[in-house]
Amino acid sequence: xxxxxxxxxxxxxxxxxxxxxxxxxxxxxxxxxxxxxxxxxxxxxxxxxxxxxxxxxxxxxxxxxxxxxxxxxxxxxxxxxxxxxxxxxxxxxxxxxxxxxxxxxxxxxxxxxxxxxxxxxxxxxxxxxxxxxxxxxxxxxxxxxxxxxxxxxxxxxxxxxxxxxxxxxxxxxxxxxxxxxxxxxxxxxxxxxxxxxxxxxxxxxxxxxxxxxxxxxxxxxxxxxxxxxxxxxxxxxxxxxxxxxxxxxxxxxxxxxxxxxxxxxxxxxxxxxxxxxxxxxxxxxxxxxx
Numbered sequence: 001x002x003x004x005x006x007x008x009x010x011x012x013x014x015x016x017x018x019x020x021x022x023x024x025x026x027x028x029x030x031x032x033x034x035x036x037x038x039x040x041x042x043x044x045x046x047x048x049x050x051x052x053x054x055x056x057x058x059x060x061x062x063x064x065x066x067x068x069x070x071x072x073x074x075x076x077x078x079x080x081x082x083x084x085x086x087x088x089x090x091x092x093x094x095x096x097x098x099x100x101x102x103x104x105x106x107x108x109x110x111x112x113x114x115x116x117x118x119x120x121x122x123x124x125x126x127x128x129x130x131x132x133x134x135x136x137x138x139x140x141x142x143x144x145x146x147x148x149x150x151x152x153x154x155x156x157x158x159x160x161x162x163x164x165x166x167x168x169x170x171x172x173x174x175x176x177x178x179x180x181x182x183x184x185x186x187x188x189x190x191x192x193x194x195x196x197x198x199x200x201x202x203x204x205x206x207x208x209x210x211x212x213x214x215x216x217x218x219x220x221x222x223x224x225x226x227x228x229x230x231x232x233x234x235x236x237x238x239x240x241x242x243x244x245x246x247x248x249x250x251x252x253x254x255x256x257x258x259x260x261x262x263x264x265x266x267x268x269x270x271x272x273x274x275x276x277x278x279x280x281x282x283x284x285x286x287x288x289x290x
Contacts, residue, residue, distance in 0.1 A: 008065060010148045013136040014058035017151060020132050021051040024125050031121045037114035039165035040122055042098045042184035046161055046191050047125075049091040050154065053198070056083035057151055064240050077240025081205050084150075088199035095191030102184035113177060119169040126162035129155050150198070157194060161187050210236040214275075218245060221274055227251055227263035229287040245271065245280040253286030260284045 028044030031037075060080030068075045133155035140149035168183025219234045230250040237244050247267070251260060264282040271277040 008061075009143050010139065011058060011061050013139045013148045013151065014054050014061060016132055016135060017054040017155065018051060018058065020128055021047045021054060024128060025051060028121060028125060031118055035115035035118035035121075037118035037122075037165070037169055038102050038181040039168040039183035039187065040114070040118045042102060042187040043122060043125065043162055043165040045094055045098055046158065046187055049087075049094045049191060049195075050158060052090045053084075053087040053154065054151065056087035057148070059083050060240075074239050074244070075242075077242050078206065080240045081202050081238075084198050085202040085206070088195045088202060091195035091198070092192055095188050095195055098188035098191060099185060102181045102188060113172050114169050116169075116173065119166050119173075122162045122166040122169060126159045126166065129159035129162060133159060150201070154194060157190060161190055205238045208237040210238065214243075218247075218271070218275065218277070221270060222247060222249065222267055225263065225267055225270070227255075227259070227266070232285065242279060243277045245277055246283075247280060248283045248285060250285050250287040253288070 025044050025047035028040050028047060032040035032044055057080070060083035063079035063083075064075070064077045066072075066076045133152050136148055136152035136155055140152055164186055165183050168179040171179030215234050215236055218236070219231050222228055222234070223231050228249045228251060232248040232250055233246075234248075235246040249263075249267075251263060264284065267282055268280050271280050
């Protein structure tokens with residue numbers, strides 16, 4: 001199964017997240033208004049940001065499926081990363097709004113006892129998101145999608161947020177009224193933290209940042225080839241979920257062009273088999289005594 005088919009399969013997870021978040025956001029915000037819970041309101045607003053984030057993943061997956069053209073010779077895989085970056089800004093805006101609103105309620109001592117209906121709504125939302133998390137996590141591993149894996153981690157954090165809201169609301173039932181807005185404040189922090197993590201990962205990828213440990217692993221695997229006398233340089237970058245590698249190796253200066261070509265074929269096959277890297281540009285240079 002190639003990258004484009006994997007991207008199409010990944011859309012199922014994005015659609016599942018969107019539908020779940022739409023329903024949960026509508027239910028939570030309505031029940032929060034009726035039952036007077038700051039924590040559930042913050043949880044519902046968190047789900048609205050997740051709708052946007054999931055839409056960004058879906059749009060990114062759709063654009064990434066476009067094949068290479070005359071001015072996108074490497075394809076459109078980075079569209080997924082750009083969409084995630086946009087979603088991060090939107091999530092941060094909502095997170096700051098939640099922080100401001102709940103902090104204001106705590107500062108002004110605007111406490112009230114939310115109804116138990118809000119607690120059961122939060123608990124139900126947590127159960128739903130655990131199910132979505134398990135589905136997306138399984139699918140992300142099957143298709144090797146980093147964006148869907150990140151979405152799955154977001155699903156899990158949303159389940160934890162709902163559990164936190166449930167805890168705060170239950171505490172308010174026992175007279176600890178400050179627990180409800182405090183839970184909402186913590187939810188706001190989680191939203192901002194998630195937005196920052198997405199922003200950091202996206203900008204790191206877009207500026208050609210790459211995992212140093214993976215580079216060292218690639219260097220080690222290439223050096224094991226008997227035809228490679230020295231690995232001079234290894235560079236890597238990401239195009240969406242696609243790893244692109246540029247390698248310079250030193251070989252016996254007396255071998256033929258065909259023998260050099262065979263070495264590069266062996267390295268490319270090894271990288272795909274051992275590290276699932278299917279795009280490698282390998283440059284050969286003659287080894288010289290130092």
